[in-house]
Amino acid sequence: GNSVTQMEGPVTLSEEAFLTINCTYTATGYPSLFWYVQYPGEGLQLLLKATKADDKGSNKGFEATYRKETTSFHLEKGSVQVSDSAVYFCALSDPGGYQKVTFGTGTKLQVIP
Amino acid sequence: DTGVSQNPRHKITKRGQNVTFRCDPISEHNRLYWYRQTLGQGPEFLTYFQNEAQLEKSRLLSDRFSAERPKGSFSTLEIQRTEQGDSAMYLCASSLEGTLGAEAFFGQGTRLTVV
Numbered sequence: 001g002n003s004v005t006q007m008e009g010p011v012t013l014s015e016e017a018f019l020t021i022n023c024t025y026t027a028t029g030y031p032s033l034f035w036y037v038q039y040p041g042e043g044l045q046l047l048l049k050a051t052k053a054d055d056k057g058s059n060k061g062f063e064a065t066y067r068k069e070t071t072s073f074h075l076e077k078g079s080v081q082v083s084d085s086a087v088y089f090c091a092l093s094d095p096g097g098y099q100k101v102t103f104g105t106g107t108k109l110q111v112i113p
Numbered sequence: 114d115t116g117v118s119q120n121p122r123h124k125i126t127k128r129g130q131n132v133t134f135r136c137d138p139i140s141e142h143n144r145l146y147w148y149r150q151t152l153g154q155g156p157e158f159l160t161y162f163q164n165e166a167q168l169e170k171s172r173l174l175s176d177r178f179s180a181e182r183p184k185g186s187f188s189t190l191e192i193q194r195t196e197q198g199d200s201a202m203y204l205c206a207s208s209l210e211g212t213l214g215a216e217a218f219f220g221q222g223t224r225l226t227v228v
Contacts, residue, residue, distance in 0.1 A: 004155075034216075043117075043221040044156070044204070089155050093217075099208065100146070100169070101217050103155030 002027045006090045006104035013080055013111050021075040021107045023064075023090035031092040033057075033066050033073040034101070038087045047075075047088070080111045117220035119205050125226045126195055133191045134223045138207030145188050146217065147180055148204040149173065156204055162188060163210065195227045 007022040025033065035047040035057070048057030053068035062077045073090060087106045093099040118137040126132050138145050143164050148156035159178070161169045164185035174180075177195075182188040192199055202224050206217040 036219075044206075044219040046216045046218075049216065091155075093215075099144075099215060099217075100158055100161060101156075101206075102158070105153070105155045 002031065002092060002094065002102045004090050004092055004102055004104035006088075006107055008105070009087075009108040011107060011109050013109070015082055015111055015113050016079045017111075019075070019077040019080045019084075019109070021088055021090075021109070023073045023075065023104060025071050025073065025090070025092050027071075027092055027094075030068075031094065032099070033064070034091040034093070035062070035064055035073070035075050036089040036091055036103070038089065038106070040086070044089070080109070082111045082113055085109055085111050117205055117207055117218050119203075119220035119223050121223055122221065123224050123226075125228060128197060128227055129194055131191065131193045132195060132225065133189055134203055134205075134225075136188045136190070136205030136220060137186075138188070138205070139218055142207035142209050142218070143185065144208045144210055144215075144217075145182055146206045146208075147188070147190055148206065150202040150204055150222070151200075159190075159203075192225075195225075197227045200225055200227045 003026045032051045034049045036044045037047045048059040050057040050066035056065045064075045089106045090104040145162040147159040150156045162182040177193045180190045202222040204222045206219045208215045208217045
């Protein structure tokens with residue numbers, strides 16, 4: 001079945017540091033890939049997505065590129081802020097059918113001033 | 114539209130009691146999903162509705178769990194004879210059929226504590 005593996009946290013960074021959160025997936029076909037973010041006390045929100053190989057999703061300074069050859073979708077940001085502190089979930093949706101979303105276990109990011 | 118709404122936000126119940134949660138999806142969304150999230154884990158799929166039809170149920174959904182979506186609008190998730198292992202955040206999401214990579218919009222969840 002489909003699965004998502006992402007690096008374990010927590011990740012602690014100083015403000016303005018470079019962020020990478022690794023994510024790899026297993027799926028048949030060509031799933032759509034997502035990064036969701038969960039800020040403290042809030043619900044899951046879509047951060048960015050990519051629907052086909054070599055697509056780059058971007059939002060709020062975050063980027064991730066759909067790499068089919070390495071089955072990866074790593075999340076990056078050049079300069080993190082304290083407000084980026086949250087839990088980040090890598091996810092994929094079924095390439096066919098009704099697009100059920102499968103999530104990774106989440107990576108907690110803490111950015112300190 | 115204010116997004117996906119879930120009620121109640123918190124529920125504390127005694128072991129053995131029945132509980133029911135409600136989800137109101139975004140009005141034009143015909144796909145509705147229930148997920149369960151435990152501490153330190155990602156959401157796990159429970160069940161899916163397309164309009165009023167329940168098309169898939171996860172093995173996580175034991176016989177004590179039942180979900181409905183009458184008339185293809187709001188949905189309810191009922192847990193009978195609750196157990197301590199049922200304590201978790203129950204998330205509802207909705208999306209619109211037909212768009213590749215369609216975003217699933219999540220509610221804020223119902224946190225269940227079984228004591």
